[in-house]
Amino acid sequence: MKFASFLYEGQTLLVPEKLSSKEVIVDSPVASISQIPYWDTPPVTPSFTYSKQIQRYLSGKQLLLEELPFSINTIYEHYLNGYITFVKPINQLNERFYCTRCGNDKANLFASFLCARCDRECMYCRNCIMMKRISQCTPLVEWVGPEMLFGNEDYKMEWNGKLSKGQKTAADLFVKCIGSREKLLIWAVCGAGKTEVLFEGISEALSKGQSICLAAPRTDVVIELAPRIKKAFPMVEVVSLHGGSEELQERGQIVISTTHQLLRFNNHFDLMIVDEVDAFPYSIDDSLKFAVLKAGKNDATVAYLSATPDKDLRNKADVGEITSVRIPARYHGLPLPVPAFRWCGNWRKHLKRGAIPEQVNNWLTEQIAKNSQVFLFVPSVNLLESVFDSVKLKLQNVETVHAEDPGRHEKVKRFREGKTCVLITTTILERGITVSNVSVGVLGAEDNIFTESALVQISGRAGRSADYPTGDVVFFHYGKTSSMIGAENHIQSMNEEAKRKGWIS
Amino acid sequence: MDILTGDHYCLWCEGRYFNDFNWRYLLGMSTNDGICSECRESLLSISGEICRICGRMLNNLSKEFRKGELCLDCIRWEDEPGWAGVLVKNRSVYQYNDFLKGILSRIKFRGDAVMVSPFMSPLKTLFKLEFPNDVIVVPIPLSSERLYERGFNQAKVLAELLDVQLKEILIRDSHEGKQSKKNRRERLAVINQSLFKCIDNVDLEEKNVLLVDDIYTTGVTIRNAAKELLNKGANKAYSLTVARG
Ligand SMILES: [Zn+2]
Ligand SMILES: [Zn+2]
Ligand SMILES: [Zn+2]
Ligand SMILES: [Zn+2]
Numbered sequence: 001m002k003f004a005s006f007l008y009e010g011q012t013l014l015v016p017e018k019l020s021s022k023e024v025i026v027d028s029p030v031a032s033i034s035q036i037p038y039w040d041t042p043p044v045t046p047s048f049t050y051s052k053q054i055q056r057y058l059s060g061k062q063l064l065l066e067e068l069p070f071s072i073n074t075i076y077e078h079y080l081n082g083y084i085t086f087v088k089p090i091n092q093l094n095e096r097f098y099c100t101r102c103g104n105d106k107a108n109l110f111a112s113f114l115c116a117r118c119d120r121e122c123m124y125c126r127n128c129i130m131m132k133r134i135s136q137c138t139p140l141v142e143w144v145g146p147e148m149l150f151g152n153e154d155y156k157m158e159w160n161g162k163l164s165k166g167q168k169t170a171a172d173l174f175v176k177c178i179g180s181r182e183k184l185l186i187w188a189v190c191g192a193g194k195t196e197v198l199f200e201g202i203s204e205a206l207s208k209g210q211s212i213c214l215a216a217p218r219t220d221v222v223i224e225l226a227p228r229i230k231k232a233f234p235m236v237e238v239v240s241l242h243g244g245s246e247e248l249q250e251r252g253q254i255v256i257s258t259t260h261q262l263l264r265f266n267n268h269f270d271l272m273i274v275d276e277v278d279a280f281p282y283s284i285d286d287s288l289k290f291a292v293l294k295a296g297k298n299d300a301t302v303a304y305l306s307a308t309p310d311k312d313l314r315n316k317a318d319v320g321e322i323t324s325v326r327i328p329a330r331y332h333g334l335p336l337p338v339p340a341f342r343w344c345g346n347w348r349k350h351l352k353r354g355a356i357p358e359q360v361n362n363w364l365t366e367q368i369a370k371n372s373q374v375f376l377f378v379p380s381v382n383l384l385e386s387v388f389d390s391v392k393l394k395l396q397n398v399e400t401v402h403a404e405d406p407g408r409h410e411k412v413k414r415f416r417e418g419k420t421c422v423l424i425t426t427t428i429l430e431r432g433i434t435v436s437n438v439s440v441g442v443l444g445a446e447d448n449i450f451t452e453s454a455l456v457q458i459s460g461r462a463g464r465s466a467d468y469p470t471g472d473v474v475f476f477h478y479g480k481t482s483s484m485i486g487a488e489n490h491i492q493s494m495n496e497e498a499k500r501k502g503w504i505s
Numbered sequence: 506m507d508i509l510t511g512d513h514y515c516l517w518c519e520g521r522y523f524n525d526f527n528w529r530y531l532l533g534m535s536t537n538d539g540i541c542s543e544c545r546e547s548l549l550s551i552s553g554e555i556c557r558i559c560g561r562m563l564n565n566l567s568k569e570f571r572k573g574e575l576c577l578d579c580i581r582w583e584d585e586p587g588w589a590g591v592l593v594k595n596r597s598v599y600q601y602n603d604f605l606k607g608i609l610s611r612i613k614f615r616g617d618a619v620m621v622s623p624f625m626s627p628l629k630t631l632f633k634l635e636f637p638n639d640v641i642v643v644p645i646p647l648s649s650e651r652l653y654e655r656g657f658n659q660a661k662v663l664a665e666l667l668d669v670q671l672k673e674i675l676i677r678d679s680h681e682g683k684q685s686k687k688n689r690r691e692r693l694a695v696i697n698q699s700l701f702k703c704i705d706n707v708d709l710e711e712k713n714v715l716l717v718d719d720i721y722t723t724g725v726t727i728r729n730a731a732k733e734l735l736n737k738g739a740n741k742a743y744s745l746t747v748a749r750g
Contacts, residue, residue, distance in 0.1 A: 108514040111619035113657045122656065126617060133616040135656065 001065060001072070002118055002137070003086075004030045011040040014079070014086055016072055032118035033088065034136035041144060044082035050145055054078060056251055058143040060211070060268030062087060062101065064132055065141055075141065083145035090123055090136045099125035101134050102263055103290030127287055128263060142266060150209060150237065150253040157203045159196075159232040166327035166503050167197050173325045174201035177301050178271065179208055184303045185317050185324040189494050190460025191434075193331035194305050195225065198273060199232055201303075206236060206253065210270035214256045215292060217282035219243060220432055221275055226256050259288040265295035272296040277304040277313065278453060279431060307460060308453035308490075329498035332466035333505055336491050339459050339473040339484075346478055347444060351383070356390045360443055360476050364422060367472065368395060372439040373415065374422045375429065377458055379447035387424050387443065397421040403428045430457040436465035445475035445484055455487035515541035516620055517608065539622035547604040548623070551597055551749060558582075559724060560596045561749050582724065591731050593741045595721050596635045597749035598627045605748050609719055612659050621659070624747050625666040632667050632715075636743055640715040641672050645730055646701070648679035663747060664717035675701045675730055700729045709739040716742065722750035 002017040004026035017030050028036055054070055068075065078084040090110075091098040098105045104127035115122030118137035125134050134140070163171055170186050177184050178201050188194040198214075205212050214229065216222055219242040226240035239252035241261040248261070259274070259282050274282075274292055282288045296302060304313060304322075317324035330336065344357040355361075360376075367374045378387055384400040391398050399420050401411045408428075415423045416435055423429070427449060440462045442450065450458075455475070462471030475484055498504040515522055522541035538545070554563045556576040563571050570577045583589045599605050612620045644661040652658055664671050678700055703709075714734050716727050721744065731742035 111617070113618035113662065115656045116652045116658070117656050124616070124618075126619070129611075129615050129617050133656070 002030050003033045003036060003139075004028050005036050005039055011042065012038060013042065014039045016076060018072055019076055032115075032120055032122065032137035033086065033139045034090065034092075034118075034122075039086070041085040042080055042082045044145065048081040048083070050078060050081070050083050054084075055143060055145060055148055057249065058084070058141065059145075059148040060143070060266065061264050062140040062142045062266040063264060064089075064134060064138050066138070067132060068141060078145070083143065085142050085144050086139040087142050089134045089138050089140055090125065097123060097125075099128060099134060100140055101125070101131075102128035102287040103294070104128065104287055131263060148251065150211065155203075155206050155233060155235045157199060157232060158234050159199050161196060163196060164193065164327075164329065164331050164333065164503070165501070166329045166498070167193055167331065170194075170197045170325045170327050171200045173323070174198065174303060175204050177201070177303070177323065178204045178210075180301060181299045182301055183322040184301070185309060185313055185322055186303060186305045186327070187309055187317075187324060188305065188307060188327040189330060189336060190307045190457060191330040191332075191336075191464045192307075192327040194275075194327070195228060196331075197327070198303075202229075202233070202254070202271075205271045205301075206233070208270075210253075211268060212254045212271045212273070213262070213265075213269040213295060214254065214273045214275065215259050215262055215295075216257075216275040217259050217279045217288065218276065218432065219258055222256050222258055224432070225275070229254060229256060259291055262291040262295040263287070265291075267294070267297050269296045270300055272300050272302045273305065274303070275305045276431065277306045278308050278310050283310065308456050310453070326497070328494040328501070329503035330464075330469075332469055333503065334463070334466070334469040335495040335498065335504050337459065337463045337471055337473045338491050338495070339455070339475050339488055341445075341475050341477060341480060341484065341488075344443075344476045344478065347476065348478075351386050351390070354386070354390060356387055356443065357476065360441065361391075361394060363441060363472075363474060363476075364391065364395060367439040368421055372437050372468075372471065373418065373420070373435060375438060375440045375458075375461055376422055376424045377430070377440070377442045377450075378424060378426065379444045379449050381426055383444075384424055384426070391422060391424065395422055398424065400424045401429065402426045427454055427458075429461075430454050433461065434464050435461070437468040437471070438462055438464075439472040440474070441472075442475045442477075445477040446479050446481045448481075448483070450481075450483060452483045452486035452490065455483060456490050459487065459491060513539075513541075515539070515544055516622065517541075517544045538626055539619070544604075545623070547602070549600045549602055549605075550627075551600055558592060558594055559721060559749070560594065562600065578724065582728065588728065588732075591728050591735060591742065592724065593743050594635070595724070595727065595744040595746065595749075596631055597721055597746045598624065598631055599748055601720065601748040601750040609659075609748065612662075613655070613719070616655055616657075618657050618659075618662055621662050621666060624663060628663065628666050628745065628747065629668070632745060636715055636745070637713060640713045640743065641709070641739075642667060642669050642715050642717060643672050643674060643730070643734065645716055645718040645726060646673065646675045646677045648677045650679050651677075660718045663719060667717075672707070674704050674707050675733065676704060677701055699733055700726065701733045703733050703737045707737065709734060709737050711740050712738075713741045713743065714739045716744040718744065718746045720748040720750050721746045 003014050004020055005012050005014055005028045006026045020026055089100050097110050104125050109127040110123055111126055112121050112123045122135045122137055222240055222242045230238045236254055237252035238254045239247045239250040241257035316322045342359055344359045347357050350357055381402045388400045397420050399411050401408055414420050459473045462473045463469045513522055516539040520541055551562055556563055556579055557574040558579040561576055572580055608620055611617045642664055644664040647658045716730050727744045734742055
């Protein structure tokens with residue numbers, strides 16, 4: 001849609017081409033909004049009866065015109081009365097372009113075409129093209145009228161579980177941060193029970209009428225968190241947003257979302273909680289970090305959760321730039337299993353001849369004999385088959401899984417149900433999966449795909465339940481690496497800290 | 506992107522790649538083709554024996570679906586009263602595999618116009634090899650609603666890659682049904698109500714036309730457009746597409 005601008009009572013106002021009638025004398029050509037250098041948003045007309053539907057749909061977001069199921073007449077009326085504003089979609093500074101929606105400023109992620117909507121060469125952002133193309137002539141629409149209030153003071157928290165000492169310490173600090181502009185890192189070991197740490201703070205935020213976002217990079221986490229939060233706060237509107245979600249347009253006081261879906265939000269949340277901040281793709285994608293910052297209000301409380309925070313976050317915590325708290329102990333009060341290192345020679349060469357090393361085979365047989373299930377991690381997808389062929393010779397109920405595996409979810413489900421004895425996997429299962437009696441082996445732990453944090457996460461799969469707190473963790477290797485040693489030190493220092501504090505027995 | 510060092514980001518996988526044909530850039534023989542060599546390898550050219558009319562590969566068709574140098578589809582078209590000879594020949598660059606499907610839908614449904622650039626040099630080559638150089642190049646149009654929605658017509662963006670003057674002389678009716686849902690008989694019934702109209706005041710007498718589109722699937726769209734141009738006096742109609750579905 002093209003726009004023009006006109007002067008009215010000292011203000012430069014926009015008018016969409018469709019609605020520019022003879023009564024309005026426009027003082028700019030009718031063109032792409034990128035051609036209009038500046039415009040105002042009229043002051044709010046308090047007497048104007050605004051549409052509750054538009055408010056519900058749009059408040060706290062920035063959406064493209066074509067994403068709105070309202071007529072341009074209605075939208076424009078809200079603009080003239082100061083309830084809606086139009087935001088330039090692509091900004092240009094010197095030779096550089098910036099996408100307002102995703103923050104992209106990389107030249108190779110912009111392109112242009114001769115646009116039939118604005119009749120000129122129109123620049124678009126390729127970085128966020130999966131969510132409807134944003135180009136120079138497609139303004140973002142933002143709600144600037146009264147904020148939508150949830151007014152849910154009589155919500156009730158239906159969670160009355162008991163926190164461990166470590167959890168309690170973190171939960172108390174989190175509660176204290178609510179309502180401030182604090183940034184907080186909650187560094188909780190795998191199995192510490194970090195979700196429960198959040199309940200008190202969320203409850204505090206709800207009592208202040210705040211809107212809350214729980215974001216995570218991975219869809220699996222969103223799907224897993226949603227029912228737990230809904231159960232704890234049954235009287236609160238909770239929506240979950242991810243690629244396959246059907247609630248994309250729903251509003252809720254608590255939004256559980258992939259970091260990706262946050263790109264549609266703008267200046268909305270009072271409390272932003274980002275789970276697994278060190279996980280892919282958030283860890284490497286600047287536009288997702290941009291999305292989190294944009295979705296939160298300027299004075300939002302931000303809490304980052306991780307078992308393996310990256311250097312940047314740890315440094316910020318060390319110098320006091322952000323507040324931080326560590327939970328070095330598991331919920332069940334028993335130490336983290338420390339990985340054992342076992343040298344197994346040139347296992348790749350072995351494997352080429354059709355067999356995994358004898359040590360690995362024996363270890364697997366031992367685990368099965370004591371009724372443990374086994375995760376066996378390998379460095380890459382193309383090793384899965386040959387490892388599988390070799391393991392299968394001695395053991396039954398063996399499966400493989402990797403990121404692109406179409407049967408991934410069923411295979412994980414079968415493993416959870418105990419139907420599979422050995423699951424041979426790539427690093428995709430390093431996170432999030434909890435099975436009670438499981439041993440963990442890493443074949444080729446020296447491979448550089450196994451970073452320190454990956455190995456800590458992998459080790460964190462074992463000994464999760466109080467019934468089986470001591471699962472075996474073995475790194476089978478062909479030469480120790482600093483990542484392996486780093487992971488071992490990391491886990492040991494957590495155990496020592498927990499012991500010092502008297503949080504583990 | 507740096508023309509001299511040939512360092513680029515792949516439009517498809519976003520990986521960095523290095524184009525080592527430096528001398529070709531310098532001689533103006535090649536421009537950045539947009540995708541890395543690994544992605545390029547996922548595009549499968551049409552090769553070997555092909556149907557004389559529609560350009561599909563014959564060697565992966567079973568016997569009952571071909572007769573001599575034609576495929577069964579084309580034989581049927583040639584037997585259909587009023588449709589014989591409407592399309593002299595179609596040529597397509599690539600087989601329609603999942604990878605190409607992904608690229609085409611990214612162009613059409615996501616609106617990523619720049620994704621056409623990997624097709625420039627193969628389209629040009631096929632154009633020069635297969636068609637007379639005095640053809641009038643006509644992109645298959647979109648309806649005006651669809652054009653506004655998408656912002657560009659992918660057939661036109663593809664035709665522009667040929668670096669010749671285009672004649673946008675066809676207009677597409679906006680009320681066409683989804684042709685993929687219909688069987689062949691229903692489609693044949695539909696094609697008798699024309700999908701396209703040629704604008705007035707064009708003189709096509711004794712001229713040959715080349716229609717350009719992203720994909721040849723059933724041939725209904727292209728033959729329909731061809732027929733309209735033949736009715737307006739064109740001599741022969743050809744077509745060129747990226748994919749043969
Ligand atoms: Zn963008
Ligand atoms: Zn435009
Ligand atoms: Zn590529
Ligand atoms: Zn044929």
